[in-house]
Amino acid sequence: MKSLVYALVAISVLAAPAVSFAQQSSSTVTREQVKAELTQLEKAGYNPGRRDPNYPEDIRAAQARVAAQNGTVPAQTGYGPAVGGSSGSGVPSK
Numbered sequence: 001m002k003s004l005v006y007a008l009v010a011i012s013v014l015a016a017p018a019v020s021f022a023q024q025s026s027s028t029v030t031r032e033q034v035k036a037e038l039t040q041l042e043k044a045g046y047n048p049g050r051r052d053p054n055y056p057e058d059i060r061a062a063q064a065r066v067a068a069q070n071g072t073v074p075a076q077t078g079y080g081p082a083v084g085g086s087s088g089s090g091v092p093s094k
Contacts, residue, residue, distance in 0.1 A: 040066045 038048070046062035 037066075040069075045070070 007045055041059070041062045042048070044062040044065040046059055
């Protein structure tokens with residue numbers, strides 16, 4: 001019985017790397033493109049190594065400067081579509 005348990009443990013240890021493939025990337029952005037974008041942002045005044053309490057505003061400002069230099073519209077950031085509406089809590093609707 002012990003040899004069966006040892007055999008199962010050995011098989012599972014040997015089989016684990018075979019079933020744990022790296023995630024395939026479906027992104028079309030290459031490393032070179034990311035490095036080029038980071039270089040543009042650094043030239044526009046953004047410093048990624050600096051601890052900055054104004055992080056979101058700084059990166060957005062640098063992205064806007066890069067977009068102005070390239071003559072493009074900066075990408076909108078956020079998740080999901082714009083949603084309008086309201087909600088109330090504890091108030092019955094009539």
